[in-house]
Amino acid sequence: GQNIDQPTEMTATEGAIVQINCTYQTSGFNGLFWYQQHAGEAPTFLSYNVLDGLEEKGRFSSFLSRSKGYSYLLLKELQMKDSASYLCAAGDSNYQLIWGAGTKLIIKP
Amino acid sequence: GAVVSQHPSWVICKSGTSVKIECRSLDFQATTMFWYRQFPKQSLMLMATSNEGSKATYEQGVEKDKFLINHASLTLSTLTVTSAHPEDSSFYICSASPPDRESSPLHFGNGTRLTVT
Numbered sequence: 001g002q003n004i005d006q007p008t009e010m011t012a013t014e015g016a017i018v019q020i021n022c023t024y025q026t027s028g029f030n031g032l033f034w035y036q037q038h039a040g041e042a043p044t045f046l047s048y049n050v051l052d053g054l055e056e057k058g059r060f061s062s063f064l065s066r067s068k069g070y071s072y073l074l075l076k077e078l079q080m081k082d083s084a085s086y087l088c089a090a091g092d093s094n095y096q097l098i099w100g101a102g103t104k105l106i107i108k109p
Numbered sequence: 110g111a112v113v114s115q116h117p118s119w120v121i122c123k124s125g126t127s128v129k130i131e132c133r134s135l136d137f138q139a140t141t142m143f144w145y146r147q148f149p150k151q152s153l154m155l156m157a158t159s160n161e162g163s164k165a166t167y168e169q170g171v172e173k174d175k176f177l178i179n180h181a182s183l184t185l186s187t188l189t190v191t192s193a194h195p196e197d198s199s200f201y202i203c204s205a206s207p208p209d210r211e212s213s214p215l216h217f218g219n220g221t222r223l224t225v226t
Contacts, residue, residue: 033215042115042202042217043153087152097215101152 002026004100006088011106012078020073020086020103028093032064032071035087037102043087046073075105083107112136113205115218122193122225130188130221132203138183139205143215144176147200159186193225 003025012018024032031050035043049055049064049071061074075082088100112135122128132142140161145153157178158166165178177189186205190197200222204215 040200040222042220045216096155096158099153099155 002092002098004088004090004098006086006100006103008101009104009106011108012075014078014080014107014109016078017074017076018078018105020075020088020105022071022073022088022100024069024071024088024090024098024100026090026092026098029066030091030093032062033089033091033097034062034071034073035089037085037087039084046086078107080107080109113203113216113218115203115221117221118219119222120224122223124194124225125192127189127191128193128223130190130201130203130223132186132188132205132218134184134205134216137205137207139186139207140183142180142186142203142205144178144186144188145202145204147202147220153202156188161186190223193223195225198223198225 006022031048033048034046036046037043046060047055047062049062052064052066054061054063059076064071073086083106085102085104087102089097091097114133114135116131120128142159144156146156147153155168156171156176159178159180161180161183167173175191177191180186200220202220203218206215
């Protein structure tokens with residue numbers, strides 16, 4: 001079956017670094033997406049990985065290992081506004097997105 | 110960048126009435142749009158895939174006669190919640206992908222919060 005696993009909740013301190021992990025199993029694979037969603041709002045796109053390795057984009061980086069079915073989102077220099085849910089989604093062979101349940105990130109001062 | 114517009118942002122309706130939600134791709138043509146529902150503190154749940162010029166594909170457990178989808182043009186898909194009941198109260202979100210779907214992320218509308226009283 002198709003499945004995405006990510007932690008339900010994480011807590012980190014302002015200014016610190018946090019890594020949110022995601023493992024996936026899909027029928028075929030067409031990329032791994034990370035989205036940020038603030039409460040009551042629609043998700044916003046953060047990153048897309050289709051090849052192995054690290055993609056850096058400002059304070060956010062995303063890593064993919066296709067052989068391990070594993071990705072992580074790395075957030076540096078955490079700010080209070082980074083408090084949100086982070087959704088991991090994998091594209092299957094039909095380019096349908098399989099969504100994780102999301103990781104709620106709580107940032108403490 | 111690609112923009113998806115969703116309207117209305119929120120709606121309150123009485124039980125038994127129908128509500129229509131519009132999803133428009135503003136600067137690209139979308140042959141496929143997706144409709145999601147999200148209950149509080151839960152992840153997105155795909156309801157259906159809307160295909161321009163053909164019938165929508167519904168996910169298992171989603172009543173196609175209750176959630177009517179019409180994708181009449183390459184830039185507009187509508188979701189009509191028919192005979193709404195309080196349990197239909199939820200956050201409905203549409204998304205679309207530009208034609209280069211292999212690498213283009215889904216772009217989401219801002220969502221519609223539906224409250225059925």
